[in-house]
Amino acid sequence: MKGSVGELGEFGLIRELTSRITSTPAVRLGPGDDAAVVAAPDRRVVATTDILLEGRHFRRDWSTAYDVGRKAAAQNLADIAAMGAEPTAVLLGLVVPAELPVTWPTELMDGIRDECDVAGAGVAGGDVVRGDTITVSITALGDLRNREPVTRSGARPGDLVAVTGWLGWSAAGHAVLARGFRSPRAFVEAHRRPEPPYREGPAGAALGATAMTDVSDGLIADLGHVARASKVRIDIFSAALDIPAQMKDIGQAVGVDPLHWVLTGGEDHALIATFPPDTKLPARWRVIGEVLHPSALPRVTVDDAAWDKAAGWDHFAP
């Protein structure tokens, strides 16, 4: 498609974007009216929102528009799954400069649609505004299917801590890209397009998870949110963390201990959950720690020792 967003105009852009979405069962009335109508069989709606900003969350020389769409949707859909819910719909708020080629937002929309498809959601609507910095704001909705939400506050001393999905891959990919390389591809791809284990959200809830969250900021940081909300301490067993040989090679090449990526790297959107100690967990949930009574030690420890470096991403860290 030729031309810029400015040449196409607001309503031309909306037509291009909405022509790309596919119909899904939960979105009963989609884009085109003042608001959408989304089915909520549970009669409660799970809702979350996350913003992605060019330069802060993505770079156009590192990721295609399609990648950014996949990632923006994934980041939001993972939060729905982390409540133990099934994603139903997303809404897209988009800020773009007039000079931007139309292909950028249309490919973004293709990425959002395809990621929604993986998670079982549809695009219900959105908004477009002209602005200087590309900003992608997504709101995702989900349905609990008559299960109780799995919050961050239900972890109890004695519970197991388990993870499903990837840890440290996106951070390793970011380290590669930041040094001007484009390979190893698996890690660069993990940074561009995370693969959250959506189905394991509701599955973890059904297995009896007492607390759950996705890892967006870093394992230590996000377990910290669980530990504080649950008023417990969490100890991570570093020997239980999987560090693939190729990640070790990247660590060697760039002079970083790969364990740091696994412990503090965000954006893979793995799911971490706590389970009662007698839970029979399927192999896709790996036990990586335990929940303990609070003590003089920090909320989250690694092999019973304090972690004195940064715990993960903080937007206002110096």
Ligand SMILES: Nc1ncnc2c1ncn2[C@@H]1O[C@H](COP(=O)(O)OP(=O)(O)O)[C@@H](O)[C@H]1O
């Ligand atoms: N501007 C805001 N207004 C209201 N609530 C907010 C705001 N920013 C963050 N929150 C809430 O704070 C909590 C933590 O946010 P965040 O760390 O972004 O969670 P997540 O990593 O799951 O996206 C969430 O429940 C979120 O809804």
Ligand SMILES: Cc1ncc(C[n+]2csc(CCOP(=O)(O)OP(=O)(O)O)c2C)c(N)n1
């Ligand atoms: C250009 C660029 N620099 C740095 C990062 C790393 N990064 C940006 S935001 C972030 C944490 C996750 O984003 P956030 O907005 O905190 O999402 P949330 O925790 O709300 O889901 C990380 C690790 C990146 N993805 N791209």
Ligand SMILES: [Mg+2]
């Ligand atoms: Mg957030």
Ligand SMILES: [Mg+2]
């Ligand atoms: Mg989250």
Ligand SMILES: [Mg+2]
């Ligand atoms: Mg965050």
